[in-house]
Amino acid sequence: MNVPEKLNIVKTLKTCKRCLRKHEDDAGCINTYLCRNKDCKKGSFSDHHFLLCPKGELTRVGIDKPRRKNRLTEEQEKFIAGLSPELAEECRKAFSNVTASTRNTKCKVPGLMESHGLKKQHVILMLLEVTANAGQKIGTLFDLASDTNYITHQAAKRLNLEGENITLVVHGVGGMSVKVRTKRYLLKVRVKTPKGTVKAHQLICYGLSEIAKVHKVIQPLQLQKFFPDVDLEDLKRPDTIELLISHREGRLAPQRVKVVGDLVLWNSPLGMTVGGAHPDLCEDVDVAAHRFRRGLHAALGDIKKMYNSVWLEDLERHLHRFLWRDSSEEEIGEFAITRVNIGDRPAGCIAQVAMRETAKLPMFDSCKEERRILEEDCYVDDILTSDNDPELLHKHTKKVEEILQAGGFFLKPWVLSGQSGRQKMSLPSREKILTLPNQLKEDDNKALGVGYVGGG
Incomplete structure (x- = not known):
């Protein structure tokens, strides 16, 4: 186009x-x-x-670039050289994270789903139009896996809802939590009673900039083929989602009425909706996720060996003792781990608390934005922040580094938007480091804990 x-x-x-x-x-x-x-x-x-x-x-360039070959390290090439051709090929695939090859198109092997006659189907979410107490229509998503109601700020403004500024604490995996500044609104919607009358029901909703994007919606006539006894008006689906209703509203939860294959007709005091999946129906809805990036210019920071930067107390070291010797000729010695390591279950929480407590030191009271970045724009050892002013963003990143260094944390070079990769920076070695044979080196790359060699 x-x-x-x-x-x-x-x-x-x-x-x-x-x-x-x-x-x-x-x-x-x-x-x-x-x-x-x-x-x-x-x-x-x-x-x-x-x-x-x-x-x-x-x-736009219409020339296809040649594929980069998966390169192996010198040690891996030496190891493969002494193997048989079949075993060498298997090891080469394992070292380069290649699980299958698609170059030979003549003998295509069917996948797991194809071999069982299965086909991936689009999920149809439970969408419907809800009527506010004043009569306005609101595109709504029922999410029975959520425990909180959400509404877009734009919808709240359009409906003239009463709201208050709050800080919402979002709890994640491993006890991690993120604070989000938003608003809490009171919304009244019309619901049907068992007697057939209509009454007002009040919801407590938290504001979001976006809940979901509807790119393609299923038309009522398509759904009526499966549910012919239902009026077209009851099968109408919204093309804009401004409200998410959670399982907290138990009295409003939809009840199953009819099932056609994996397609389900639901009824609730707010109206009828359809959910599930069917090969003849396709609906394209993207549920929005929280993003750290809000400004034009972004920066990504990675804390080096975050867990190992935190020292253990003497009493904690007692629980980290182990026996070791380098060879069978040596006597067994008793050692203790002196720093937080990834094997400790609360390691992530300990390291994050140490980092945030460092930012709360009195010497950094004037660094309000930098303290906010370390509290709200961080996930474990990653810092993701942004600003519309590149000079101001540079100032914030430098001050964040200063705060972290006060607590013994050190950052890898920042990755900035528009930069193709992380720039190397040599730092003086502060202590002797023992590298185990299977340990990743400083220049090695990792993604989700798995090492890889980047293409040139």
């Missing part, structure tokens, strides 16, 4: 050229995806989304 066609669609849908969303005023516009082409900027920013850039099509 070329740029004029895209602009016609934007004009037809009456969406914003800058963020491709619908909003009443400029306050609802998000400038995260503005075009960054220097020739398009008017002042500090351009006036259009990067997908609508008229000069973007000129930069």
